[in-house]
Amino acid sequence: MKLEELRGKLVYQGILLGGVALLTSAALSFASRATEADIKAAEAADLKQSLTQVLPGEYDNDLLKDTVTLHEPGGDVLAYRARRAGKVEAVVYRVTGYGYAGAIMCVMGVSREGKILGVRVISHKETPGLGDKIETAKSNWVHAFEGKWLGEPTADKWAVKKDGGIFDQFAGATITPRGVVKAVRGGLELFDKERATLLDETGAKP
């Protein structure tokens, strides 16, 4: 039979659709298998890079493997420990703030003394040109947290300037920095509360 005649038949439509679906799924599963390892490696490298950004200094363990999960009311927090000679010198974990347009994911590094080593925003949906100054690519704002702890500034100053605190807000965008400041402060409070667990000093073997 000619192709033109076949094309009109009902069974041809079914075979065509099925064949296309089969071919495309085969292509996708092949591509998925071929790219899986590379994607995982790239994502791990990304994660490691974002972790080391907030962890100045040298550490001798594999950050990605030395983790502890804290069970908090707001959801589990996965913390990465950085050790020197077996002693936890700093921890890194994610905190989430709520800005103008939803969640702002940040990663923060805290030293064993409870001081902030660094904060980076890893994802957000804030207004481009206004709220996105929380990114290091756009502004230095987020570096203002470095060296701060819960006693410096004092509790009532842990806020943006508009609310009587010490952190700058941006012209036209107060909600975004307010959300980040609140998240970072929450992160420090978490460190205070879970200090022994985070620093692996509970006495129990992991």
Place this chain on the structure above:
Amino acid sequence: MNEKYARITKDGLWDNNVVFAQMLALCPTLAVTSSATNGLGMGLASTAVLLLSNIIISSVRQFISAEVRIPVYIVLIATLVTLVDMSLNAWVHELYKVLGLFIALIVVNCAILGRAEAFASKNSVFDAALDGLMMGIGFTLSLVVIGGVREILGSGTLFANAHLLLGSSFAFLETTIVPDYKGFLLMILPPGGFMVVGMLLAAKRVLDQRRAAREVVAVPEAVAS
């Protein structure tokens, strides 16, 4: 033959431009053109998918029956976009971090289905490839112009952060048009997108009308001679 290729080229770039004549793909257009760099990124990614989808659909066009063509096109395009997404993520991860957001949006870009239906399903592979490329370039240019206008009006810069997309050798593109600009938020937000698209559309219509008027004057003379 050359006239046909000139026609396809002109259609893609101006006469039948995806955004300003077909008025397709407005959703991704309005969503990403808050800066010229974003427009360029979305445009380049769409061009690649458009070119590939036109080639594939045109080469299998004899086998696709009219009754089920739309689902077949959609499955092919979605597969293509996913493949591009996965390979960029795996092998050009730095670029993916910039473009990743745009790539998933390409699936809903009706310009690609539009070209598959209107052109690739009826023309030879080479013509379809040229059409895909030209439509893609036309789309990219439109996005860069819209993004550029919004960026200049909204934040006083042009091609800000181009080095993230194109590598540090293109950092020279980043210019500050208005120093110490306070910013005009409306232009960055979605309403600004609608306004700029509307203004540019009106400008294109005026240009086209003037050209048509000139041609009407020119034709009788040609006949007379």
